[in-house]
Amino acid sequence: MQNQEVYDELIGKFQAMYGEKPQIVAYAPGRIEVLGNHTDYNEGYVFSSAIDKGTFFAVSPTADATCELTAADLMETAKFTTATCAPAKEMTWQNYVNGTFNWLFDGNPAAAPHGWKGMFLGNIPLGAGLSSSAALEMCTVLALSKLYGIEKDKTTMAKIGQKAEHTFAGCPCGLLDQASSMYGQEGALVESDFRTNVFKTVSMGPTVAFMMVKSNAKHALVDGAYASRRKACEDAAKYFAGILRKPVTHLRDVTMAEWVLYHGGLDETVAKRAVHPIGEDERVLQGAELLAKGDLKAFGALMFDSHESSRHWFENSCEELDAIVDIAKTIPEVYGARLSGGGFGGSCCLLVDPTAADKIAATITAAYKAKFGDEPVCQLIKPSQGAHIVQG
Numbered sequence: 001m002q003n004q005e006v007y008d009e010l011i012g013k014f015q016a017m018y019g020e021k022p023q024i025v026a027y028a029p030g031r032i033e034v035l036g037n038h039t040d041y042n043e044g045y046v047f048s049s050a051i052d053k054g055t056f057f058a059v060s061p062t063a064d065a066t067c068e069l070t071a072a073d074l075m076e077t078a079k080f081t082t083a084t085c086a087p088a089k090e091m092t093w094q095n096y097v098n099g100t101f102n103w104l105f106d107g108n109p110a111a112a113p114h115g116w117k118g119m120f121l122g123n124i125p126l127g128a129g130l131s132s133s134a135a136l137e138m139c140t141v142l143a144l145s146k147l148y149g150i151e152k153d154k155t156t157m158a159k160i161g162q163k164a165e166h167t168f169a170g171c172p173c174g175l176l177d178q179a180s181s182m183y184g185q186e187g188a189l190v191e192s193d194f195r196t197n198v199f200k201t202v203s204m205g206p207t208v209a210f211m212m213v214k215s216n217a218k219h220a221l222v223d224g225a226y227a228s229r230r231k232a233c234e235d236a237a238k239y240f241a242g243i244l245r246k247p248v249t250h251l252r253d254v255t256m257a258e259w260v261l262y263h264g265g266l267d268e269t270v271a272k273r274a275v276h277p278i279g280e281d282e283r284v285l286q287g288a289e290l291l292a293k294g295d296l297k298a299f300g301a302l303m304f305d306s307h308e309s310s311r312h313w314f315e316n317s318c319e320e321l322d323a324i325v326d327i328a329k330t331i332p333e334v335y336g337a338r339l340s341g342g343g344f345g346g347s348c349c350l351l352v353d354p355t356a357a358d359k360i361a362a363t364i365t366a367a368y369k370a371k372f373g374d375e376p377v378c379q380l381i382k383p384s385q386g387a388h389i390v391q392g
């Protein structure tokens, strides 16, 4: 479904339910992660991009403290009040919105002067690793800020969504997904530094595009694998802080040379986990230089290296994603490919020559089908504008 169709359907459903148009509508896109995997919570670097699919959130105030939230795809409605807004065990989709509302009011939503009636609808495939949850948080925070006349900068809004993930949805994510959704720009990559929280955009030429290839492997970050990777990185940072004669708070502070010299003192699994974000940071910095020179082939080679690092060290890949990358390596018009986002399923991100998109999609689909019996979904992705108010 195109964005305009999503918008029209949402407004139609809102009007049918409430007999009036919503006062405010906000939109936020999903994201692809291009280079720099699991670096965000290690205070490292990432290249990502907002995509041309996202979620709309439509909202109007209520006269009292009641709140009502409808998932327009399911037509399920959750009801609560500003005072009873809390993590839910049923209809858990509401946690992304309610957690965002909660943290917009610094954890005290009862302080909100009135309630709201909201409805959301999006076109980001769920479980694809394209950050549908961050998109929902970012359109929520934009719409509710506007509704209550609260002024927040983009980074603060991204952090509100991240807190909702941590405390309402149960995923200890970094800031990448929310920041990419907020800072995305048409035709550009977002280059993030998660120590300084400086987000730059780097234009991409028309001769290159991204293709997302969605495997059918399940992607769920709430089941503990993400949290255990994060914990291993934090344990490794503590070890390096004790052994290196310099300040170390996160793996961002550790170089590959230091890992090579000192990883023998770490538990074997923790050592394997730690080398991934350390290598990823170096690849993003190298990638920035290559992009500046317009050397897309060399940038793409770093994407392949990134995937190998996921596969061997971080072990956040899976058979399906490995197969997609292996097939992609045999296609000359694919410059680079890697898993995108948390891992353990979801999608791969390919850097491609857009004029060969059909051929690439056909080759990958045929080879994947021969191996797994079902077809992946291949889609060209246009780096797109970040979250914004659409109406109101």
Ligand code: GLA
Pocket: 033, 036, 037, 038, 039, 040, 041, 173, 174, 175, 176, 177, 341, 342, 343
């Ligand atoms: C998920 C998380 C992000 C980031 C990526 C991996 O998308 O939500 O914060 O850690 O995984 O880079």
